[in-house]
Amino acid sequence: MDDSNDPLLTRSPHVDERLAPPETRVEYLHGQRLIVAPADEPHATLHCDLAHVVRAHVAPGYTAALDMLTRTSADSDFAADTSVFPAAPDPETGGRRLEEIAFEVASEQAMSVPTTKARELVRRGVRRVFCLVVEQQLTLEWSRENDDWARLPEDAVIEDRCLVRPLPVRASFDAASADEAVFEAILLKASAPIKQALTDARLARELARARKTVLATLEVRDLEIPDLVRVEVHRCTDIAQLDRWLRRAITATSAVEAIDLGGPVNDTEENG
Structure with a gap:
């Protein structure tokens, strides 16, 4: 052309x-x-x-x-x-x-x-x-x-x-x-300190969402939530732990049982 x-x-x-x-x-x-x-x-x-x-x-x-x-x-x-x-x-x-x-x-x-x-x-x-x-x-x-x-x-x-x-x-x-x-x-694109800050911020958002979900599940089931349970949930910084508590909150007969304040979580009991 x-x-x-x-x-x-x-x-x-x-x-x-x-x-x-x-x-x-x-x-x-x-x-x-x-x-x-x-x-x-x-x-x-x-x-x-x-x-x-x-x-x-x-x-x-x-x-x-x-x-x-x-x-x-x-x-x-x-x-x-x-x-x-x-x-x-x-x-x-x-x-x-x-x-x-x-x-x-x-x-x-x-x-x-x-x-x-x-x-x-x-x-x-x-x-x-x-x-x-x-x-x-x-x-x-x-x-x-x-x-x-x-x-x-x-x-x-x-x-x-x-x-x-x-x-x-x-x-x-x-x-x-x-x-x-x-x-x-x-x-x-961020530098190492900024990456860490952003990662921490994302973790904080995920933790806040997970804590809220655990407590909301207990509330929906009309279970009384003692102050010590709320304190334990809010201070938890382990997403996996909060996820285990959420699964327990679906069937537990009390809020204290859901987060297992009496001892470590029994995964066998949860999965069975």
């Missing part, structure tokens, strides 16, 4: 060369001037959640940005909602290097603009482009082969050299999944 008249190949502006005025809501797409409007819920909250998850997953040597303008051609200059690009400057220009991953947030009714942007970004050299569809809570990835979006399964993960660990697709749409994914990503 003859690309000699392709304006991008004959005159390729650097990604830092501006057509759109920075710090405004103006973008340019194939010469058309666009005004990027502020968002409302849930579109706006998804922007925040996406940035939260992506930033935590960025691998060493890369950095992330929000609404960062990228010059894709002579007549296009626009910003992806979230992007990941090499932290080191371009050795030839000293400016920013092209992003490797870009994310867009869109509504199902307005997919034409992110679709056109995806084509422009891929044509410029961006390796991967994703789109999060607000209403249906879908994650799409641009397919070069099909020149269209491909839907990712809800349980899929995004694996890439830009990311310190696989990024769960559902994380941007679910707060609990997002926090867990962010925790795991930060833990991988």
Whole structure:
């Protein structure tokens, strides 16, 4: 195919060369001037959640940005909602290097603009482009082969050299999944003291949940819970012990029997 008249190949502006005025809501797409409007819920909250998850997953040597303008051609200059690009400057220009991953947030009714942007970004050299569809809570990835979006399964993960660990697709749409994914990503990148602090924090959360479950089980069974039982449960720092107490609490005739204050736990009795 003859690309000699392709304006991008004959005159390729650097990604830092501006057509759109920075710090405004103006973008340019194939010469058309666009005004990027502020968002409302849930579109706006998804922007925040996406940035939260992506930033935590960025691998060493890369950095992330929000609404960062990228010059894709002579007549296009626009910003992806979230992007990941090499932290080191371009050795030839000293400016920013092209992003490797870009994310867009869109509504199902307005997919034409992110679709056109995806084509422009891929044509410029961006390796991967994703789109999060607000209403249906879908994650799409641009397919070069099909020149269209491909839907990712809800349980899929995004694996890439830009990311310190696989990024769960559902994380941007679910707060609990997002926090867990962010925790795991930060833990991988953290120094030894921070890793220990994060591990201790996770253990503390698990212990608190296990203690609460033991006491709640006794309460549901209408068993009286003496103060010495509550003290024993709250001071326990052994997840396995709390799990044994929970199993006993299901059938014990009293709270004291459940946590076996009279002596060590009889595992044979529990399992029989």
